Amino acid sequence: MFSRAYKAAVTLPPLIWVTVFLLIPYLLMFCYSFWSVSASQTIVHSWTLANYSELLRVDVYWQTLLRSMWIAARVTIFSLVLGYPLAYFLSFYAGRKKDLLYQLVIIPLWVSYLVRAYAWKTILGGDGVLNTLLQYVHLTKHPLEFLLYSPFAVVLTLTHIYTPFAFLPIYAALEHIPRNLVEASHDLGATPGQTFWKVIFPLSIPGVVAGATFAFVLSLGDFLAPLLLGGPSGIMISNIVVSLFGAAYNWPLGAAISFCMLLLVVSLLFFSERLEKKWSFS
Amino acid sequence: MRDAGDSVGRATLLSIRNVAKRFGKNVVLRDISLDVAEGEFLTILGESGSGKTTLLRIIAGFETASAGEVWMGEERLDREPPYRRRVNTVFQHYALFPHLTVEQNVAYGLRVAKRPEAEIASRVEEALAKVKMSAHAKSKPSKISGGQQQRIALARALVNRPRLLLLDEPLSALDANLRRQMQVELKSLQREVGISFIFVTHDQEEAMVMSDRIALLRSGELEQVATPREIYGRPATAYAAQFIGHTNLLKAAVREGVVHCGPLMWPTALPDGPALFSLRPENVRLATGNPVAGAVRVAGRVRHQAFHGATELIRVECGDGLVLVVRTPGSRGALDNVELEFSPSDAVLVRESPKRI
Numbered sequence: 001m002f003s004r005a006y007k008a009a010v011t012l013p014p015l016i017w018v019t020v021f022l023l024i025p026y027l028l029m030f031c032y033s034f035w036s037v038s039a040s041q042t043i044v045h046s047w048t049l050a051n052y053s054e055l056l057r058v059d060v061y062w063q064t065l066l067r068s069m070w071i072a073a074r075v076t077i078f079s080l081v082l083g084y085p086l087a088y089f090l091s092f093y094a095g096r097k098k099d100l101l102y103q104l105v106i107i108p109l110w111v112s113y114l115v116r117a118y119a120w121k122t123i124l125g126g127d128g129v130l131n132t133l134l135q136y137v138h139l140t141k142h143p144l145e146f147l148l149y150s151p152f153a154v155v156l157t158l159t160h161i162y163t164p165f166a167f168l169p170i171y172a173a174l175e176h177i178p179r180n181l182v183e184a185s186h187d188l189g190a191t192p193g194q195t196f197w198k199v200i201f202p203l204s205i206p207g208v209v210a211g212a213t214f215a216f217v218l219s220l221g222d223f224l225a226p227l228l229l230g231g232p233s234g235i236m237i238s239n240i241v242v243s244l245f246g247a248a249y250n251w252p253l254g255a256a257i258s259f260c261m262l263l264l265v266v267s268l269l270f271f272s273e274r275l276e277k278k279w280s281f282s
Numbered sequence: 283m284r285d286a287g288d289s290v291g292r293a294t295l296l297s298i299r300n301v302a303k304r305f306g307k308n309v310v311l312r313d314i315s316l317d318v319a320e321g322e323f324l325t326i327l328g329e330s331g332s333g334k335t336t337l338l339r340i341i342a343g344f345e346t347a348s349a350g351e352v353w354m355g356e357e358r359l360d361r362e363p364p365y366r367r368r369v370n371t372v373f374q375h376y377a378l379f380p381h382l383t384v385e386q387n388v389a390y391g392l393r394v395a396k397r398p399e400a401e402i403a404s405r406v407e408e409a410l411a412k413v414k415m416s417a418h419a420k421s422k423p424s425k426i427s428g429g430q431q432q433r434i435a436l437a438r439a440l441v442n443r444p445r446l447l448l449l450d451e452p453l454s455a456l457d458a459n460l461r462r463q464m465q466v467e468l469k470s471l472q473r474e475v476g477i478s479f480i481f482v483t484h485d486q487e488e489a490m491v492m493s494d495r496i497a498l499l500r501s502g503e504l505e506q507v508a509t510p511r512e513i514y515g516r517p518a519t520a521y522a523a524q525f526i527g528h529t530n531l532l533k534a535a536v537r538e539g540v541v542h543c544g545p546l547m548w549p550t551a552l553p554d555g556p557a558l559f560s561l562r563p564e565n566v567r568l569a570t571g572n573p574v575a576g577a578v579r580v581a582g583r584v585r586h587q588a589f590h591g592a593t594e595l596i597r598v599e600c601g602d603g604l605v606l607v608v609r610t611p612g613s614r615g616a617l618d619n620v621e622l623e624f625s626p627s628d629a630v631l632v633r634e635s636p637k638r639i
Binding site: 178180181184185186187190202203 | 344363364365369370371377378379381394395422424
């Protein structure tokens with residue numbers, strides 16, 4: 001149908017792009033993770049497993065990784081708890097306001113990430129909007145310290161940022177449920193509550209899995225929110241990677257952490273895809 | 283148009299009283315009153331856009347009527363949500379739950395009603411056996427054919443022992459052969475379970491084959507409610523006569539006890555004025571020999587012959603712009619000038635069906 005030259009012309013540019021900007025960097029990163037840094041701050045190109053053993057040996061690395069996963073897990077749960085009802089309401093009850101409300105959910109995505117993160121700084125800070133209000137109505141005497149520079153602030157900000165990412169696939173899944181299935185359920189005597197749990201929710205699971213994966217993976221790798229709002233107790237694994245590649249100048253260790261995270265994320269994506277397939281029936 | 287019970291005199295199960303439905307300015311149903319008897323197979327027949335599905339959805343509870351009431355015995359139905367009505371529906375595209383097996387689909391109604399598991403198991407088994415689908419109990423709906431999905435949809439509805447089963451063009455997605463087979467099966471199943479069926483279709487042949495009574499719906503109004511024999515033999519309106527089977531519509535005028543229609547004339551007791559008659563093609567004969575007493579005879583020229591196997595349809599021009607279609611048994615070979623004959627009692631007086639918007 002198409003000539004060889006045409007096929008080559010179409011496939012080559014993306015192939016080159018993926019090779020140069022994805023495959024080669026990953027390969028380099030993989031190599032780096034088995035090299036080391038000498039006392040004179042140069043990269044030693046001899047193979048060693050020292051970086052990986054250091055990850056297991058030094059508490060701060062795996063503890064930070066666990067904390068990051070715990071933060072990401074909380075962000076995922078809150079995003080689902082906020083995103084699912086919103087998607088359900090929009091899909092089933094919004095009627096003519098559907099398109100307008102949908103746009104309102106999408107618009108925040110056009111606002112710069114930094115602006116939204118800074119906004120929370122303004123709200124949560126010691127003399128921020130929230131603390132000022134709380135003191136004004138005499139609920140507290142002193143500013144609440146835990147609001148800013150804490151895991152709480154990171155979870156809150158990331159939830160705010162990633163809820164639309166959880167919302168979108170759930171909304172798409174709900175929109176795909178044939179409405180006559182809902183009618184059939186009511187026809188067979190199921191109350192709206194029974195219909196939700198027995199028909200609507202099971203059929204929306206692929207969307208929930210996709211939304212949860214988005215929220216978890218994106219917040220697990222986040223480094224700006226913890227940098228701006230996390231404080232010492234809110235540090236996440238990406239912040240460590242950033243500092244290892246920067247000030248600490250330990251690229252091999254940074255590469256080893258990155259490679260572990262890559263493995264974690266890829267296996268997560270693999271399982272979530274299996275799960276989505278298992279629950280889709282089209 | 284009200285009628286109490288049906289021709290056999292069974293008790294009324296469902297009573298639709300002056301139901302109307304508007305979507306904004308669009309009037310879909312106006313002033314529908316209709317009774318359905320216990321154990322009756324009633325077909326709502328109409329073209330697309332006639333409002334037949336809307337009427338069914340009002341009975342099921344998926345739409346609310348803009349006016350009027352629906353009663354089942356002493357119980358007012360139209361204010362209850364669909365899940366509290368003892369009515370079940372077989373949907374046009376079956377609407378089987380894709381994430382549940384055939385068995386779980388059939389058990390759905392009993393599960394949400396929280397029946398004991400032992401009872402559910404035996405009733406589901408019985409229902410699947412009734413529609414000959416026991417072998418597919420563990421399959422997912424996507425793995426079985428359209429005809430099989432149809433049976434499951436039927437079993438899923440009937441297992442709840444509703445007092446009334448609604449069927450929304452359930453056979454329209456099946457191919458012609460399977461469809462004829464399902465018509466027979468559905469009818470015998472209905473007799474066996476003794477539940478009232480309201481069956482919606484646009485297919486007049488299907489309606490004729492299966493129904494105890496047909497309610498002919500046109501642009502949101504009932505045109506005629508009658509048994510298939512009645513509606514075919516004694517159509518009330520020009521629309522009914524044309525929609526069900528073929529007919530010759532004769533635009534005539536009555537003057538001093540005689541009907542005049544082009545070259546045709548016959549005596550009548552009707553008052554003077556315009557009159558419209560329906561004359562079925564099979565009631566017109568090719569005349570031979572002496573005229574039958576009282577029969578109307580007319581000469582004409584054959585314009586077209588269409589052979590249909592058991593019968594042949596012949597178009598005959600009779601002069602004065604009058605064209606009669608005649609159905610004769612078997613094939614007659616090529617015809618040219620013929621004489622036609624029919625009995626005036628076969629010309630049924632029908633009402634005009636004014637155009638509606």
